Amino acid sequence: MTALHDDPERCTRIVAAKDERFDGFFFTAVLTTKIYCRPSCPAVTPKPRNMRFYPSAAAAAGAGFRACKRCRPHAAPGSPDWNVRADLVSRAVRLIADGVVDRDGVPGLASRLGYSVRQVERHLMAELGAGPLALARMQRAQSARVLIESTPMPFTEIALAAGFSSVRSFNETVREVFAMTPGELRAARRPSGGSPQPGLISLKLPFRQPFCPDNLFGHLVATAVPGVEEWRDGAYRCAFRLPHGHAIAELSPRPDHIVGRLRLTDPRDLTAAISRCRWLLDLDADPVAIDDQLATDPVLAPLVRKTPGRRVPRTTEPEQFAVRAVLGQQVSTAAARTHASRLVQAYGDPIDDPAGGLTHLFPTSRALADLDPEALAMPRTRRLTLMRLIEALNSGDLTLDIGGDWNKAREQLYALPGFGPWTVESIAMRALGDPDAFIPGDLGVRQAALRIGLPEKPGPLTARAQVWQPWRAYAVQHLWGTSDHAVNRMPPF
Known part of the structure; x- marks a missing residue:
C-alpha cells in the first residue's frame, strides 16, 4: 500500500480542501517559499508543481524547509x-x-x-x-x-x-x-491575560475532530485514585513520575483542543510530560477511520452516530495500571479505588500540590516489594497475583512501557498466576495502547451486547467482533457507553 505522502495527487486534493483531519499524516513543503505546513494551512495556495510532501516534520526540516509561522505544523497531532x-x-x-x-x-x-x-x-x-x-x-x-x-x-x-x-x-x-x-x-507570543506563572507551563494539546470527551474524562474521574487523581474546577488533575522527577498535570477539554497546565519538578521532563498527556487522552487517534470501520456493523452504527469520536482512556504509567488492574479484578469501581488508595497512603511518595488536593505519587513496584500481602483486604489468590506481578516487574521478567511489544507483553502477563483475558486485555488496551485489545468477558461489555442484540458469551461475541478489527478497543468504549455508569458521563464543571 502506497504511503500517503508518496501519493502527490491525493495529497494535492487534501491540501486544496484544507482538510484538517489529515494534519500529522503528512506535511506540505513549498519550493518557492521554502516553508512547510500542515495540509489544512490556509496560507498554502501554491501550484501543485511547487509542492513536495513529507511523512514527518523532521523530514521536511531536514530537506531545508522552515516551519510555517501561521499553522505551526510542528504542533500538529501526531500521526495516528x-x-x-x-x-x-x-x-x-x-x-x-x-x-x-x-x-x-x-x-x-x-x-x-x-x-x-x-x-x-x-x-x-x-x-x-x-x-x-x-x-x-x-x-x-x-x-x-x-x-x-x-514560562519566564x-x-x-x-x-x-x-x-x-x-x-x-x-x-x-x-x-x-x-x-x-x-x-x-x-x-x-499571544497575550494570555498576564505574565506566565513561575513553575506553571501552559499549552494547547490539539486533536482530530470529532472528539467525545464524555467517556474519556468520565472514566478517568470515576476510577480516580484519591490523592493521585482528582477532578477540580473543570480539569482532570493527576500526578505521575517522569525520568527526572514528577509532574502534576491539569487537563481541561475544549471544543477544538485540550487546555494543558503542567507543573514539573524538572523542566527537562517537558517532552515526556506532553507525550504522556497526549497518550493518556488518546489525542493522536484517527476518529474518522475508526468510526467509519465500526459503523460498517449495522448493530454498532447507531452507537457510533450518537457519540462519534470516542477515545480510549489510557494511563501515564503502565506499571501503575497493571497493579490497579489486579486490584480491580472481580470488584466494583469503588472497591478498586479503595484498595488502590490504601496502597498509595502506605507506600506512595508524598508530594506538594499548592493548587489542589493531590498528595502522593502512586507507589513504584520497588516500593511495593515491601508490601505485606496479609494486610490486603482481598482474597488470598488475588494477593498472590499481585505479589507475583510485583516480583515480575522488579526482576525484569515483565516489561510494560509505551514503546513495548504488545504481544510479548501479553505472553509475559499470561505466564503469571491469576492473569486471565480480562486483566491482560485491560492492560493491553489502557496501558500499552493496543487499539484492537478486546475484553468480551467484561461484565459491562456482556451486558451491553445483550442490550443491543449481540451475542453475550465471550466466544460468539469475539467471533462477531471480527468486523470491528483493528479498532475493537474503541468498540468497547461504545458498548460501555450504553449503560448509565458514571464512567460514561462528563463530570460537572
Missing part, C-alpha cells in the same frame, strides 16, 4: 498511523516522543527496541525520511518553544531543559526550525 501500529518504526516513534533519545541516546533507543542502531536508523529513514537524531531534534525544538512562550525561564535554562548540548545549538535550532530567534518567539 505510527501511534496504533506495533512494528519497529511505530514503537521507536513513541519512545522518541517520550524523550528516550535525549536521555539515553540512539544506542539506548535501540536497546529498548531490541535492534541494532543501524537497523533502527535504516527503518526510520525509510518510513519517515529522518533518523532518530533528527526526530529527537524536532522534539527538542518544540519543547523549547513551549518553554519560551509559556532564561534562555540558558531553557536550552538545558529542552535537551540541547549548548546555548549555541539551541539558538541555531530554534532559528532554523521556526525562522525566528528565541527572543522573537517570546516577544510574539
Whole structure:
C-alpha cells in the first residue's frame, strides 16, 4: 500500500480542501517559499508543481524547509498511523516522543527496541525520511518553544531543559526550525491575560475532530485514585513520575483542543510530560477511520452516530495500571479505588500540590516489594497475583512501557498466576495502547451486547467482533457507553 505522502495527487486534493483531519499524516513543503505546513494551512495556495510532501516534520526540516509561522505544523497531532501500529518504526516513534533519545541516546533507543542502531536508523529513514537524531531534534525544538512562550525561564535554562548540548545549538535550532530567534518567539507570543506563572507551563494539546470527551474524562474521574487523581474546577488533575522527577498535570477539554497546565519538578521532563498527556487522552487517534470501520456493523452504527469520536482512556504509567488492574479484578469501581488508595497512603511518595488536593505519587513496584500481602483486604489468590506481578516487574521478567511489544507483553502477563483475558486485555488496551485489545468477558461489555442484540458469551461475541478489527478497543468504549455508569458521563464543571 502506497504511503500517503508518496501519493502527490491525493495529497494535492487534501491540501486544496484544507482538510484538517489529515494534519500529522503528512506535511506540505513549498519550493518557492521554502516553508512547510500542515495540509489544512490556509496560507498554502501554491501550484501543485511547487509542492513536495513529507511523512514527518523532521523530514521536511531536514530537506531545508522552515516551519510555517501561521499553522505551526510542528504542533500538529501526531500521526495516528505510527501511534496504533506495533512494528519497529511505530514503537521507536513513541519512545522518541517520550524523550528516550535525549536521555539515553540512539544506542539506548535501540536497546529498548531490541535492534541494532543501524537497523533502527535504516527503518526510520525509510518510513519517515529522518533518523532518530533528527526526530529527537524536532522534539527538542518544540519543547523549547513551549518553554519560551509559556514560562519566564532564561534562555540558558531553557536550552538545558529542552535537551540541547549548548546555548549555541539551541539558538541555531530554534532559528532554523521556526525562522525566528528565541527572543522573537517570546516577544510574539499571544497575550494570555498576564505574565506566565513561575513553575506553571501552559499549552494547547490539539486533536482530530470529532472528539467525545464524555467517556474519556468520565472514566478517568470515576476510577480516580484519591490523592493521585482528582477532578477540580473543570480539569482532570493527576500526578505521575517522569525520568527526572514528577509532574502534576491539569487537563481541561475544549471544543477544538485540550487546555494543558503542567507543573514539573524538572523542566527537562517537558517532552515526556506532553507525550504522556497526549497518550493518556488518546489525542493522536484517527476518529474518522475508526468510526467509519465500526459503523460498517449495522448493530454498532447507531452507537457510533450518537457519540462519534470516542477515545480510549489510557494511563501515564503502565506499571501503575497493571497493579490497579489486579486490584480491580472481580470488584466494583469503588472497591478498586479503595484498595488502590490504601496502597498509595502506605507506600506512595508524598508530594506538594499548592493548587489542589493531590498528595502522593502512586507507589513504584520497588516500593511495593515491601508490601505485606496479609494486610490486603482481598482474597488470598488475588494477593498472590499481585505479589507475583510485583516480583515480575522488579526482576525484569515483565516489561510494560509505551514503546513495548504488545504481544510479548501479553505472553509475559499470561505466564503469571491469576492473569486471565480480562486483566491482560485491560492492560493491553489502557496501558500499552493496543487499539484492537478486546475484553468480551467484561461484565459491562456482556451486558451491553445483550442490550443491543449481540451475542453475550465471550466466544460468539469475539467471533462477531471480527468486523470491528483493528479498532475493537474503541468498540468497547461504545458498548460501555450504553449503560448509565458514571464512567460514561462528563463530570460537572
